[in-house]
Amino acid sequence: MSTVPASPAHELKSDTRLVRTGIGGLDDVMSGGLRGNRLYLVEGIPGSGKTTLALQFLLEGVAAKESVLYISLSETREEIEEVAESHGWSLEGVTIRELIPSENTLNPEEQYTMFHPADVELSETTKTILQDVERLKPVRVVFDSLSELRLLAGNALRYRRQILALKQFFVGRQCTVILLDDLTSEGRDLQVQSIAHGVLLLEQLNPEYGAERRRLRMIKFRGVKFRGGYHDYTIDRGGLNVFPRLVAAEHRQEKTLAQLSSGLAPLDALLGGGIERGTSTMIVGPPGTGKSTIAAQFAYAAALRGEKSALFVFDESRNTLVSRVKGLGIDLAGPIEAGMILIQQVDPAELSPGELTHAIRRVVDEEQVSIVVIDSLNGYLAAMPSERYLVVQLHEMLNYLGQKNVATLLIGAHQGLIGMQMNTPVDASYLADAVLLLRYFEYRGEIQQAISVVKKRGGHHERTIREFSMSAGRIRIGEPLREFRGVLSGIPSYEGSSETLQKADPK
Numbered sequence: 001m002s003t004v005p006a007s008p009a010h011e012l013k014s015d016t017r018l019v020r021t022g023i024g025g026l027d028d029v030m031s032g033g034l035r036g037n038r039l040y041l042v043e044g045i046p047g048s049g050k051t052t053l054a055l056q057f058l059l060e061g062v063a064a065k066e067s068v069l070y071i072s073l074s075e076t077r078e079e080i081e082e083v084a085e086s087h088g089w090s091l092e093g094v095t096i097r098e099l100i101p102s103e104n105t106l107n108p109e110e111q112y113t114m115f116h117p118a119d120v121e122l123s124e125t126t127k128t129i130l131q132d133v134e135r136l137k138p139v140r141v142v143f144d145s146l147s148e149l150r151l152l153a154g155n156a157l158r159y160r161r162q163i164l165a166l167k168q169f170f171v172g173r174q175c176t177v178i179l180l181d182d183l184t185s186e187g188r189d190l191q192v193q194s195i196a197h198g199v200l201l202l203e204q205l206n207p208e209y210g211a212e213r214r215r216l217r218m219i220k221f222r223g224v225k226f227r228g229g230y231h232d233y234t235i236d237r238g239g240l241n242v243f244p245r246l247v248a249a250e251h252r253q254e255k256t257l258a259q260l261s262s263g264l265a266p267l268d269a270l271l272g273g274g275i276e277r278g279t280s281t282m283i284v285g286p287p288g289t290g291k292s293t294i295a296a297q298f299a300y301a302a303a304l305r306g307e308k309s310a311l312f313v314f315d316e317s318r319n320t321l322v323s324r325v326k327g328l329g330i331d332l333a334g335p336i337e338a339g340m341i342l343i344q345q346v347d348p349a350e351l352s353p354g355e356l357t358h359a360i361r362r363v364v365d366e367e368q369v370s371i372v373v374i375d376s377l378n379g380y381l382a383a384m385p386s387e388r389y390l391v392v393q394l395h396e397m398l399n400y401l402g403q404k405n406v407a408t409l410l411i412g413a414h415q416g417l418i419g420m421q422m423n424t425p426v427d428a429s430y431l432a433d434a435v436l437l438l439r440y441f442e443y444r445g446e447i448q449q450a451i452s453v454v455k456k457r458g459g460h461h462e463r464t465i466r467e468f469s470m471s472a473g474r475i476r477i478g479e480p481l482r483e484f485r486g487v488l489s490g491i492p493s494y495e496g497s498s499e500t501l502q503k504a505d506p507k
Contacts, residue, residue, distance in 0.1 A: 061139060199219040371406065
């Protein structure tokens, strides 16, 4: 069951309490958190963050003045404390019960002869657990891990019955229980999945280049409209950070189509007055044609109007961008220092797509930016596992930004410099509301540049091709190149009476 999450108030019965996990993004995926007095299963290979998640869950209980119990069947107290220390946590208030066989079991005289080890050890383990629960009366309990309990049970039938008995025991004592499973058994064990109230899967992916990627998925959550699909997460100092998958339909609000000026009259004229709030504009062209410069000009003009912009830069360092556009009369240093222009350098090898989406949502919600620039789609593609997923996620992001009345500028670099065979690694032009095309063309042994608007939904725009240049300390947009034919091919033919190009309009 997986649909758009509804308000937790509509999900809870009058006798069911909401249990926060201490991980905000995970609670959001689960429509507010776990449902109390239930048993949950968290699955994941070693290193996926199960223990860290469990400790955050228990520490959230400690903060709420609840009694909590950590039952370890595989890790020592020292190992658990080392995990907590790596995150800067104190385990004061967390009761840790180690149920690990002692070193005495290695002695021959300590080995069982009349009984199977499972018969004795499982009985002793269960008895110890029940005694601790009766004595401490915990509200939150973690079992780490089920692989040990599965081995002690000896067979699948006994294992299932043991889990069922534990479930009934805890539910009757108002406990919320998380069982950790490291998936080390042969084959996929679905026994506990069928018993648990909810099942969470943690996955760790290892791309050919760059840091490992982690994602989670809520496989099952009885009676709750949770957010389905995969959600990226990271493990940093301080615990798990979960970045819920963006669902644009959850952020609908009334749109306004007020125009945003670039601060350059000829460019605004090409765009029919500027770009509209809540729309997306894709700026495409070969490297070096001025795509990022135009985006910076829009952000600079917005700052002069008292509006904020956010630039997510993949391909160029912040210092390089600031110093380069300064030579064209776009001084970003002041607006950046004043907090009017936010620039985030993005490393696609380290930042997951979900983390990038979360960063964009944060600046939109917290900083109230009016313009978001993604520079470029080529770098964005490198952060995605495949083009297919990029287009779907980009579509959702553009819908979200549009519903937030944010104008989005997407930079797309063509492969190649000149000619008709140029293309982008991913074609997102059909997603954008407007497409601004920059081109090189050759004329009389010199490389010239041209600019045109080839698409704009729901609005008037010029259909002319104008000369474009970045020289003499400014961006210059000239008159329409009406005396040329084939400019977009890169090798036009001249059909006018003059042998010189129309020079740029100085206005």
